[in-house]
Each structure stands twice: as C-alpha cells, then as structure tokens.
Amino acid sequence: MSKTAIKKTTKKAAAPKSEVGKAMFGRDIFVEALERAGVEVIFAYPGGASMEIHQSLTKSKIRTILPRHEQGGSFAAEGYARATGKAGVCMGTSGPGATNLVTAIADAYLDSCPLVAITGQVAQSMIGRGAFQETDMVGVTMPIVKHSYLITDINDIPRIVAEAFYLAESGRPGPVVIDFPKNVQQQKAQPKWPVFADIKAGLRGYTQPDHRADDLALNEIIGLIEKAERPVLYCGGGIITSGAAEELKKFAEATNIPVTTTLMGIGGFPETHPLSMRWLGMHGYAPANWAVSGEFKQRKDPSEPMVKLKDGADLLLAFGVRFDDRVTGKFEEFCKNGTIVHIDIDPSEHNKNKKAQLAIVGDLRDALKRLNALVAKRTTAKKFPAWHAQITEWKTKAPFRFTNPGQIIDSDHLKPYNKPGEEYILPQMVIDELYNLTKGDAIITTGVGQHQMFAGQWYKYKFPRQFITSAGLGSMGYGFPAALGAKVARPDKQVVDIDGDGSFLMNVQELATAKVEHIAAKAIILNNQHLGMVVQWEDNFFGGNRGHTYLGDPSDRQHVYPDYVKVCTSFDVPCERVVYRKDLRAALERMLASETAYVLDVVTPYTEHVLPFIPAGRTVADMIW
Ligand SMILES: Cc1ncc(C[n+]2csc(CCOP(=O)(O)OP(=O)(O)O)c2C)c(N)n1
Ligand SMILES: [Mg+2]
Numbered sequence: 001m002s003k004t005a006i007k008k009t010t011k012k013a014a015a016p017k018s019e020v021g022k023a024m025f026g027r028d029i030f031v032e033a034l035e036r037a038g039v040e041v042i043f044a045y046p047g048g049a050s051m052e053i054h055q056s057l058t059k060s061k062i063r064t065i066l067p068r069h070e071q072g073g074s075f076a077a078e079g080y081a082r083a084t085g086k087a088g089v090c091m092g093t094s095g096p097g098a099t100n101l102v103t104a105i106a107d108a109y110l111d112s113c114p115l116v117a118i119t120g121q122v123a124q125s126m127i128g129r130g131a132f133q134e135t136d137m138v139g140v141t142m143p144i145v146k147h148s149y150l151i152t153d154i155n156d157i158p159r160i161v162a163e164a165f166y167l168a169e170s171g172r173p174g175p176v177v178i179d180f181p182k183n184v185q186q187q188k189a190q191p192k193w194p195v196f197a198d199i200k201a202g203l204r205g206y207t208q209p210d211h212r213a214d215d216l217a218l219n220e221i222i223g224l225i226e227k228a229e230r231p232v233l234y235c236g237g238g239i240i241t242s243g244a245a246e247e248l249k250k251f252a253e254a255t256n257i258p259v260t261t262t263l264m265g266i267g268g269f270p271e272t273h274p275l276s277m278r279w280l281g282m283h284g285y286a287p288a289n290w291a292v293s294g295e296f297k298q299r300k301d302p303s304e305p306m307v308k309l310k311d312g313a314d315l316l317l318a319f320g321v322r323f324d325d326r327v328t329g330k331f332e333e334f335c336k337n338g339t340i341v342h343i344d345i346d347p348s349e350h351n352k353n354k355k356a357q358l359a360i361v362g363d364l365r366d367a368l369k370r371l372n373a374l375v376a377k378r379t380t381a382k383k384f385p386a387w388h389a390q391i392t393e394w395k396t397k398a399p400f401r402f403t404n405p406g407q408i409i410d411s412d413h414l415k416p417y418n419k420p421g422e423e424y425i426l427p428q429m430v431i432d433e434l435y436n437l438t439k440g441d442a443i444i445t446t447g448v449g450q451h452q453m454f455a456g457q458w459y460k461y462k463f464p465r466q467f468i469t470s471a472g473l474g475s476m477g478y479g480f481p482a483a484l485g486a487k488v489a490r491p492d493k494q495v496v497d498i499d500g501d502g503s504f505l506m507n508v509q510e511l512a513t514a515k516v517e518h519i520a521a522k523a524i525i526l527n528n529q530h531l532g533m534v535v536q537w538e539d540n541f542f543g544g545n546r547g548h549t550y551l552g553d554p555s556d557r558q559h560v561y562p563d564y565v566k567v568c569t570s571f572d573v574p575c576e577r578v579v580y581r582k583d584l585r586a587a588l589e590r591m592l593a594s595e596t597a598y599v600l601d602v603v604t605p606y607t608e609h610v611l612p613f614i615p616a617g618r619t620v621a622d623m624i625w
Contacts, residue, residue, distance in 0.1 A: 016195040026154045027185040031056040033161035036193065039089050041065060041080065041488055042118075043073035045100075047093025049120025049133060052185040065488070065517050068509035070097050072481040074104030075507065078113050079445060079485025082468040085241070087114040087168040087176075088485060094120045095133030098179075102140060103475055105175045109144040110472025111264060112237055114173035116164050117141075123183035124152065137179045146174030151181065154189040162199050170209035172346040173241060208345055213362030213370070220358060221317070221341055222374050228315035230338075230387045231257045232291050234280070237264030237471075238320015238344060238364050240464040245269065247368035248319070254375045256383045257317065258391055260288035262327055263456060265320070267466040272440070277391065278400075281327040283453040286612045286625045287394035292316060292335050295394070296621035306333070306621045310390065313338040320344060320364050323353035324472065325617070333619040343367050398625050400457045402428045402608070411605040412557040413529045414579075423581035427451060427526040427604045430584065431458035431498060434524070437588055442494040443468065443486050447479040447503020450532040453610040455498040477506030483521035484514055494592060497523040502531045502551055505562075511571035514597035522591050523599045525564060528606035536609050564601040575599040 024032070030053060034042070041063040046054045057064045067073030070092040077088030092098050098119035108115035122131040138148045147167050149160045164176040194202075225231060239248055239261075245268050252259050252275050259269045260277040271278055280288035294312030299305075316338045321327070328334035331353055342349070342356035343364060350359035360367070375381075414424060431454055434442070440460055445468040446452040452469055461467050468486055470478040483497035497504075504525050514521060531549040538544055553561040560577070568575030574594060578587040578601070591600045612625035 016197055018192055018194050018198055021191045021193065023188050023190050025052075025056070025185070026157060026187045026189070027052040027056045029154070029157045029189070029191045030161065030180065030185070031060050031062070032191070033158050034062060034089070035060060037161055037165040038086070042089040042091060043067050043076045043485070044091035044118075045070045045073055045093070045097060047097045047120065047133070049094035049122060049182050050091055050097065050118075050180075051093070052182065053091065053118070053120070053180070065513065067481065068512045069507060070100030071103055071477065072507045072510040072513065074101045074115070074117065075107070075475070075478050075481035076485035076488070076510070076513075077115055078104055078108055078478075079468055079482030080489045081108075081114050081485075082482070083443060083465050083486040083489040085114070085169075085243075085465070087116045087165050089116045089118070091118040092120070093133065094122055094137075095135045098135055098137045099140065102144075103473070105141050105177065106144040107470050107473040107475050107478070108175035109146070111470065112173050112241060113175070114168040115175040116168050117175060117177050119177065119179050121150070121179045121181040124181045125183065127181065137177060141177050144175070145177050148177040148179070150179045151184050154184050154187045155192065157184075158191050158193050159199070159202065162194055163203065166199055166203070167206070171206075172208070172238075208361075211345060211361050211363060213343060213360045213367040215370075217358060217360045218367060218370055218374060221371060222378065224315055224339060224341065224358070225255055225257070226382065228382075229384065230291075230311060230313050231255070231315040231317065231384065232277075232313040232338075233257050233259040234262075234292060234316055234318045234321055235259060235265045235268050236262040236319070236321030237268075239265055239268035242320065242345070242364040243464075244320070244365035244368050245464045247365055247372060249273070250372050251368050251375065254372065255381070256388075258291060258388070260285070260291065262321055262324065263467075263469060263471040266456060267461040267464045270462040271460040272462060279456060281324075282329070282614050282616070283457070283610050283612060284327075285400065286398035286623060287391060289612070289614065289620045289623060290394050291391055292338075293333060293620040294337070296619070298623065299621050302618055302622060306619065311337065316340045318342045318356065319368075322349045325353070328354065329614050330617055330619050398612070402426060410607055411529070413552060413560050414603065414605060415558050417579045417603070424579065425581050425584055425602055425604055427454050427528070427608060428458050429581070430524060430526060430588075430602050430604075431455055433585055433588055434496065434498075435459045437585070437592060438494055438496070442496050443490060445469065445479045445482040445486060445495065445497045447497075447499040447506075448474045448476045448533075449500040449503060450528075450536065450608065450610045451498055451500040451503075451526040454526070476500070476503040479503055480521070480523050481507050481510045483523065484510060484519045487519050487521040491520075495521045497521060499523055499525050500532060501525055501527040501529060505551075508567065511568060511573045511597070511599075515572050518596070520594065520596050522594065522597065524591070525599065525601045526604050527560060527564070527601050528604045528608075529560060530606040532606055532608070533610070535606060536613075539609065540613075540615070560603055564599060568599045573597050573599060575601060577601040577603060579603045
C-alpha cells in the first residue's frame, strides 16, 4: 500500500482524522478497503465461503481475474508483485481453495515477496466443529507468513486490510494472510476508515521499515575498503526491494568493487557491466564463486584435502542477502578468509547462516546513498588492479559455455526427427537467441529445473524486477502464472516464461486464463521429456538410474508426449513445435510478434547438464565446471 493510498488530509496544520462511512455489508467494507489500499487487480477463485466477496467485486473497479486453479492465481499474484513491488492479491474459498494458496504463501515467504492472501472462512459459529470446508488457515500458514489475521469483528476490517498491505510491502516484504469468516462478510456496520498515522501507531512493535543504518558502522565500511585488496559485493533481493539499484551502481563504480548477485538479486546490477560477475552459487558463474571463496584444485571426492590455488575475497560486502545454502554450499568454507559486512533490514538474518564481522540493520537504499556520500569525500581511491586482473583471468578461463554433447542420440524422442545434416536445438541456444532478439529487454519468468538455471545464465539482465523466478522454495509450476501476473502489471513489456515440460504442465490450466483475460504472456517450453534437473542428479549420484524422471509415454518413447500444440489448440492459444536449429530464430520471432499469449514448444535433448555445479553442502573445491 503506498502511503498515499490511504486518504491524507491536505491541510498541513490539522491532524489527519479517520472518517466514518455509511452502514455497509462486511463484504463491501472489505472490497472498499482493498480499493483504498490501492489494489488494481485480484486473482480470485470463488466458493461458498468467498462468493459474497466476489459479489462485491462485481461492483468494484478492481479487476478480478479468475485463474483456473488457486495455485495459478496465487503465483500470478506473486508475478504481479515481483514486477511492480506492490503487494499481489489472491483469494480462495475456505478449505481446499485456501490450502491451494499455501505453496505461493510459502514461496512469497522465502523470496520476501509482498503478497496478501485472502481466504474465505466458515462462519464463526462453525469454527472448530469440523465444518464443511473448514481449515484453520492461520494455523496452517503460521510458520510461512509475515503476519496473519482472522477477522472476528466487522469493525476491524478497515484496519486489518490497511495493516495487511503495509506489513506485506514495508521493510522486508512478505506474505500476509487474511482469513475472513462468512458470517462477518454478511453483517452490517458503519466502517471507520483509518488514516496512515493510525495504522503506524497501532503497530508499535513493528519498527524495522524506518530503520536507518548506523553512521559509525557506515564509516567503518569505508575504512575496511581502504584496507582491502580483494573486495567483492555480494548483493541480493534486498537491493531490488529497497530500490537501491542506482545507488549500488554508483557505489560499485566509485569504489571499483566487482559485483555478484544472488538469483533474487539478478537485475539489481546490470550483468553487461564490466564490474559484473553475474550470479553465484550452486549453478552460478565460476569466477564469482572463486572470487568469493578462492580457487581450489578441483577434487573428485569431499574426503580429499582442499588445495588452494588462488585467494578469494578478503572483504565481502553482503548487501540484502541471506546466505542461502544454494549460494554458500558448506557454510564454513564460504568466504572463509574474508571479513564479512552484512547490511539487511531484517536483523534475524544476521549471523544466522554465516557470522558477519560487521552486521548492520538498515534500509539498503538509504545506506548506499550515505555510503556514496562518504566515498565522494575520500581523497585516495583504491582501484584494486591486481584483483581485477585475477578476475579477468577467471572470466577468460571459465565463462558460461556449452558444447554439443554428442549423446543426443540417447534422446529417444528425437529419433523420429533424425535427418542428415539437421542440427538439433540445445536449451542454452534458445535463451541466447531470445536474448539477442529481445535485446535483453524482456521480463523473464521461469519454472524450476535446468531450464531455470539456463534462463539465469544465458539471458543477461539489466534492470530490477526483470527476472522473476521461484528461488527460495523452487516451486515448479510458477513460471506461466507468474508471467501472467507480470504481464498484467507490465502490458508494455514483452513477458516470456522460460519453462520446463514438467513445470509447465503443473499449471497448464492457466492457458485458459491467458486466453479469456487477453493476457499476452509468452511461454517457451524447453521440452526434454524429462525432469531434467533430477536426471542430472541421477547421473551424478546414482549412476544414471532413472527413478520416475521420464515424463513421456513409456510405451511410445519415440514420440513427444503430451502434444502441446494440441493442448494449446484446445485452449485456443497459438502454439508451435520447433525441433531444428535452423528453424529456431524464425519461430522465436513469430512468438514475440504475437499479440496474444503464445506457446513455443522447443524439443531439446535431455542429456545436457547445467554447469557449473557445486553439489549441495559441498564447497567451491568440488565445483564441476
Ligand atoms: C512442486 C515441485 N515438485 C518437485 C520439485 C523437484 N524438482 C526440482 S527440478 C525438477 C525437474 C523439473 O523438470 P522440468 O520442469 O521439465 O525442468 P527441466 O529440469 O527438465 O528443465 C523437479 C521434479 C520441485 N522443485 N517442485
Ligand atoms: Mg524437462
């Protein structure tokens, strides 16, 4: 909720006062409260316990989008939120409708995404009686929300809704659940509309959003930079959330410190910038992993000693990150010899996974702005030439790369397409070509799997909110609905879901939403007929034994199954299949030119592995690259 969304008085002198409206039904008060919070769109699927609210929505200026599954609606709300920074709003009825929202709530929690999830609830007199479609949603979601409400008094509705948006969007954003019993929806009362000051005053324990980094601590950072020889900026989603990308660029350029981001931080620093070391972690850029933790002789087995070849960072500026294990691998070996400075708005992240020598609570944009002012006053500026020479050497030695693996013949589903002289398409090529055709300007969403990592590696991102992916929870099925939400938020942008065949199928029903709601998001299915990422782990750790990772029809392995062209045709969404390298570019151009939703089914081999790869819990010495 923007601060202006709640009515403010125009006269400076007079204190803003809450206003009292005429008597209304609870459901109408609720919808008006959503309007006052600045809600433009809600992804909502009705049922007995929420249909009253839908009745009110039919009279509202809020756009109500009917997804074809609550999970699709809630991922779409996340896509909207990630593309805008405003809270996404989704709603389901009690019981199964509500539990279908749980995955997105968990997802929003792990990725600090502002989400307001509204659930209908059975009448208060029925709560606790095992009523039809009764689920205790406050209980179910307790560990995965920033806050939750069960509305028990109609007079609380305006305050609860305003608080929910403020909590979801401010400080470290996250999901807020509002559980709304049916009988309260049906009652009548005169709403008392709060002003912003009332909301803030009522949340006295919630001080983080206004927190500013300590002056002394910021000065100490400047001193640490002066002493460092090998500094690295490790930046996360906090840069994007706090709107600090511009300040970060200024800071990196002024100090000449190289930047790597997390998956959530992608777009927070332009990846085409000479100081960029792309993103780090399990499938991240080898130079970034080495720059943080040092380069080691590659070992085959974790029982072997770690033999260091080159030093990593002696100063790690960790800004808006949470030392996620997919980034750090084995915590103790991550940046083992560096001084760690950690700035975050959420103090609970400090010293949770990794001890920081200097832990600072504060809003990042504010902190970076003040750091930039301090840097501007410095007389000597270090430029770290030896360190940059080392990083350039690493970049030359280990760029993201792929080669034609030769075992393509193993992919049964490609055999019917074998033609002399025809080249197949590798997944990396598709993203590389998409990057060229869109000039790096599209908003990209993804499912979860190999295609997600390829999408991170082969598209170069340059602005915040450009890469929308389920990073923390890793929820398959996220990509297409998230693309719908992002496209609703940004109709001016080309929005492309780079998806896997397994992930796309998990919310395939949202093709109907795209068609009926005229949402022109595009999807590319990198169709390898497998749960590719699990296959990769099978290849690495189980001798390639397949444990239910084949997605085609085992009785007919030589055909691609299902036939997405037929699937999409039945939803009246244009779709084509492309198999040969020579046809790829034109097919992508047709997809991008489409004014409606469009699916491109790209058949690829399943034999590709995503590299680099640091196996879970291991170290940079175990990186396969
Ligand atoms: C909902 C859910 N179920 C299971 C998984 C475990 N998982 C991670 S990646 C993956 C394979 C995804 O396959 P696909 O979407 O086809 O992508 P690919 O790896 O083939 O590119 C699976 C099953 C998950 N992340 N999410
Ligand atoms: Mg797949």
